[in-house]
Amino acid sequence: MSEMLYCENPEWKDVTPIPQDDGPNPLVPIAYAKEYADAMDYFRAVTRANEKSQRVLTLIQDIIDMNPAHYTVWNYRQQVLFALNADLDKELDYIDEIAADQAKNYQVWHHRQVIVDRLNKGDRELPFINSILEEDSKNYHGWSYRQWVVKRFDLWESELAYTDDLLVFDVRNNSAWNYRYYILFNNPKTPSEEATASEIKFTEKQIVLAPNNSSSWAYLKALHEKTNKPLNLIEPFLKQLVDKHVESPFLLSMYIDIYEQNAKQQNTAVDPAALDMCKVLAEKMDAIREKYWNYRLQSLQKLNVTTTVH
Incomplete structure (x- = not known):
């Protein structure tokens, strides 16, 4: 955050701030903090002037510190970065810094996707996502972004093994089961009969470990439906559970x-x-x-x- 208000900063004296217009008689005006209102007044001014400069990036960073979910601010940041031909790897460093505290903020994830897509390289992304999922293995944004990264950069090969590890740790991780299905059936390489049979056996083992886990049961059914296998092929496995008095x-x-x-x-x-x-x-x-x-x-x-x- 800047140490002084923008209206007090001599570096910004050439800019005329534009206050928020709530109309003549606002019904319930929002009591913004003076620092936020001040920064937004200058943000409106620079966007109206279409200014794209390093100082605008600093202004935007200050606003993000105060309101990290402001979509318009993130969008303009992208425009400024691209106009300045900025070092986008440094921008990823910036996102790395704020991601831990903003792991469930959609705008942060979307911004990273835009930057990575522009960079056209995804070598940092799986380690980054792993760090987020280690803290919250069911983070929806992390899983959604992982799907995009894997498809965008053709990183399918080791992803089933990744979910193996997660399911060993928590067989009830529904997010991992969903992602496993995505990897198996969205991969450009259609799974072979052998691979599908192996997947069915894997799932049955997980069900034996936790027979009251809905995720693995849903996955087993989905495997059969997706590969057009009749459900009665599951009956021998069900009989094994019955014989073991599983309820x-x-x-x-x-x-x-x-x-x-x-x-x-x-x-x-x-x-x-x-x-x-x-x-x-x-x-x-x-x-x-x-x-x-x-x-x-x-x-x-x-x-x-x-x-x-x-």
């Missing part, structure tokens, strides 16, 4: 999905076991979602009526 609402839910898919594909009645499982889930195992399981029960019953009619 999980997701186990029953998967059985229900399998029985429903079988009925639709074979144009037959739904296995009565699926109806019983809906009742167990609604009344005991997942009572918090009682309405959902009653809805599923009604849907299966309607499917049976339709099948009988045909």
Whole structure:
């Protein structure tokens, strides 16, 4: 932050500040701090004059220190940097400094993406993202930016292994499961049958470790649907869990999905076991979602009526 107000700084005496215009009778005027109001008055002036200079970058940095979510200020900073042909690696250093305290600020992430795209090199990005995710492994902006970086710079190769490590640490990390799906199916190289089979085995192992983790169950189902594999291929695995006396609402839910898919594909009645499982889930195992399981029960019953009619 500057040590004095801009209106008191002789280096800015050539600029006439432009106050914020709230109209003649503002209903609820915002009580800005005098430092922020002063800096913004000068920001309006330089943007109106289209000034792009080093002192404007300093002004913008002061405003960002006070309000790091100001989109217009970040946007103008990019324009100034590009107009001055500034060292963009130094700009990444600047973002590195503020990112730890602004890890959930969308504007910071967007600004970094614009700068990195302009630099046309991503060698710093995965280590940077890793540092953020080490502090918060479910940071949405970090994961979204990682997807862009990997696609932009073709960095697919080691990303599955990266999620392996995260899931060892926390098998319930839904963000890591989502990202794993992105890496597997957005990679320009379509996964082979062998790779898909290996992924299914990996997921089943994670389910055995935490059978009440919704993320791994959803991922297992998604793997089969994305690769057009019938869900009944999962039944042998489910039987293993049943034989081990595993109790999980997701186990029953998967059985229900399998029985429903079988009925639709074979144009037959739904296995009565699926109806019983809906009742167990609604009344005991997942009572918090009682309405959902009653809805599923009604849907299966309607499917049976339709099948009988045909």
